[in-house]
Amino acid sequence: xxxxxxxxxxxxxxxxxxxxxxxxxxxxxxxxxxxxxxxxxxxxxxxxxxxxxxxxxxxxxxxxxxxxxxxxxxxxxxxxxxxxxxxxxxxxxxxxxxxxxxxxxxxxxxxxxxxxxxxxxxxxxxxxxxxxxxxxxxxxxxxxxxxxx
Amino acid sequence: xxxxxxxxxxxxxxxxxxxxxxxxxxxxxxxxxxxxxxxxxxxxxxxxxxxxxxxxxxxxxxxxxxxxxxxxxxxxxxxxxxxxxxxxxxxxxxxxxxxxxxxxxxxxxxxxxxxxxxxxxxxxxxxxxxxxxxxxxxxxxxxxxxxxxxxxxxxxxxxxx
Numbered sequence: 001x002x003x004x005x006x007x008x009x010x011x012x013x014x015x016x017x018x019x020x021x022x023x024x025x026x027x028x029x030x031x032x033x034x035x036x037x038x039x040x041x042x043x044x045x046x047x048x049x050x051x052x053x054x055x056x057x058x059x060x061x062x063x064x065x066x067x068x069x070x071x072x073x074x075x076x077x078x079x080x081x082x083x084x085x086x087x088x089x090x091x092x093x094x095x096x097x098x099x100x101x102x103x104x105x106x107x108x109x110x111x112x113x114x115x116x117x118x119x120x121x122x123x124x125x126x127x128x129x130x131x132x133x134x135x136x137x138x139x140x141x142x143x144x145x146x147x148x149x
Numbered sequence: 150x151x152x153x154x155x156x157x158x159x160x161x162x163x164x165x166x167x168x169x170x171x172x173x174x175x176x177x178x179x180x181x182x183x184x185x186x187x188x189x190x191x192x193x194x195x196x197x198x199x200x201x202x203x204x205x206x207x208x209x210x211x212x213x214x215x216x217x218x219x220x221x222x223x224x225x226x227x228x229x230x231x232x233x234x235x236x237x238x239x240x241x242x243x244x245x246x247x248x249x250x251x252x253x254x255x256x257x258x259x260x261x262x263x264x265x266x267x268x269x270x271x272x273x274x275x276x277x278x279x280x281x282x283x284x285x286x287x288x289x290x291x292x293x294x295x296x297x298x299x300x301x302x303x304x305x306x307x308x309x310x
């Protein structure tokens with residue numbers, strides 16, 4: 001055991017892990033409704049979330065915490081019936097991921113965890129923008145991704 | 150016996166020094182130096198400058214007007230949010246004087262659309278780097294706010310690519 005990780009950091013990391021679990025689920029579900037043109041972005045995004053999930057799981061274990069498991073299912077922002085609702089689902093999943101990682105940034109002073117959180121926040125915000133663009137949602141990006149409303 | 154006395158004497162001296170030091174300091178120091186500039190100020194200025202540049206580009210290059218408009222809107226919103234945090238941390242002396250620059254920033258102009266996109270992209274890239282350094286070192290809430298600035302600039306850079 002190295003220096004103990006504060007409870008507030010562990011809690012924020014657990015919320016980030018929960019958001020990553022939900023995003024992996026969303027990517028799996030959305031694929032069936034998206035055009036072939038979205039395949040590459042879908043695969044890349046799902047892979048990125050899997051890598052983050054595994055990394056945050058390892059960080060929590062190293063901190064002596066029990067990583068929260070994935071839920072069997074998650075609620076969707078609107079019924080999933082077509083490409084448009086699938087894009088909405090992906091934007092919502094990325095938005096949750098971005099908020100959760102921004103919170104990690106606020107609740108840690110650890111340089112390594114901050115770097116990870118900043119990278120995850122940025123990558124999620126860019127993916128959210130590309131899904132908004134694919135689904136024709138405007139504006140393509142908020143000024144401060146992850147900023148509480 | 151002597152070691153004990155020695156220790157007491159030392160303690161007395163230490164107590165005296167603790168009392169005397171501030172008094173001496175108060176007599177000799179000059180008026181306090183102005184506080185160092187808030188690390189967020191440079192980020193706010195850069196955001197306002199990009200907003201001014203992008204506003205000018207909207208009219209000049211109609212083909213990319215929507216993208217330049219989003220850069221202008223979002224960089225302006227970032228400048229406002231950063232200045233709000235600067236003012237919260239160090240309230241300006243009076244309500245009329247805030248950290249808003251006295252003169253509005255001048256936007257950059259470019260010879261053609263490609264140069265405009267390249268110039269604004271480069272500016273957003275250095276904003277990402279500058280804000281990343283602040284986000285990794287700032288205290289809690291600020292790290293979150295500046296992290297959102299990093300993400301917001303990365304998105305705008307991607308938008309122009």
